[in-house]
Amino acid sequence: MSAVICGTGSYAPEYIMDNDRIAELVETNDDWIRERTGIRRRHIAKTETTTFMAVEAAKGAVENAGISPEEIDLIITATLSSDVILPCTACEVQKEIGAKNAAAFDINAACSGFVIACNMAEAFFAAGQYRTALIVAAESLSRLTDWSDRNTCILFGDGAGAAVLKNAPGKHFLSVTHSDGEKGWTLTCKSRPAADAEKSLREHFIDMNGQEIFKFAVRKVPELVKEVLQKNAVDQEEIAWYIMHQANSRILEAVAKRLGEPAMKFPMNLQHYGNTSSASIPLLLDEMNRTGRFSKGEKILMAGFGAGLTWSGSILAWGI
Ligand code: COA
16 A cells, blocks of 8 residues: 545735845845745745644645545654644644544645655554544744844745655655754754743744755755655656755755756746745645646656655655
8 A cells, every 4th residue: 555645725915025025025137036046036924833834734735635534543743843732733733624434733844844744654554453544734933033144034935835645555665864953053043932031032932054954955955855766666768756845945955956957847836826835845845746747647856855854755646
């Protein structure tokens, strides 16, 4: 049995902030941001909460899959920016969509979160425990962004995406996840209050060593892709699409080049959304789905990478 994607949904906040607006806040400009990152604009949640966006994306995915909420037996929400510590966002989603038979919990694996959540669902499928999973990823990164730090505020955006996975006949794919806590310092955000109030305020925001993260991604993601392919005895030519975490166009172009794959197999929408962490992959899946770019049975290789450090990849089949 294998996990197939049979429905997707997404939500992007109404307010759109372009690069010119950021240039009013910090010393930067549209050309610099586009050239170094590929990003032109991002959606910012002015009124929407993380939970609201998660629920909207979840509703879209359930409707697109054509299932009733009662059929869902597992909901995993990936987020690093939940509105509250308790209850978890996944339980809020469960309540709002009426998925009363589902087990629901959150995971925080930063930008790898959606892929790792899918991998967990697939492992539950393989164990025979669940058959239908709703994987949601939702982020309000704008609330964790220091809008006076040009190293980071140009990169991030808000949004949510979701996918319904079903256990279907077919080959079961094994996933690969790696972590390197030694490099955790390269991308941090300490949201809990520290004894020193002033320090606490500063540490509330995302702090990043951009060059270290860049090098890590360009080196580790191609290795990850090869490991996933090898572990599953799948040839590179069998992969129809590489759906990668949307961090930076230069990272994705470098990964494609290292793998010897054409850029068209690495679709991107980061120019419109920025880096939405865990939400970036399902936002792209939904856009590709709604514009009819996937065909039934196509193999999709997903890869997430980011804080932790964590990086994770897996193959899923398109099932609609
Ligand atoms: N606008 C204009 N100039 C900027 C700038 C900005 N927003 N940010 C930095 N600069 C300046 C620097 O001060 C530096 O100037 P200097 O040469 O006079 O010292 C110069 O631009 C180059 O800075 P550098 O940090 O070397 O730029 P870079 O090419 O590494 O690009 C990032 C910076 C952040 C775009 C890039 O490192 C990156 O994308 N890293 C990965 C980040 C990421 O994806 N994080 C999330 C992972 S999940």
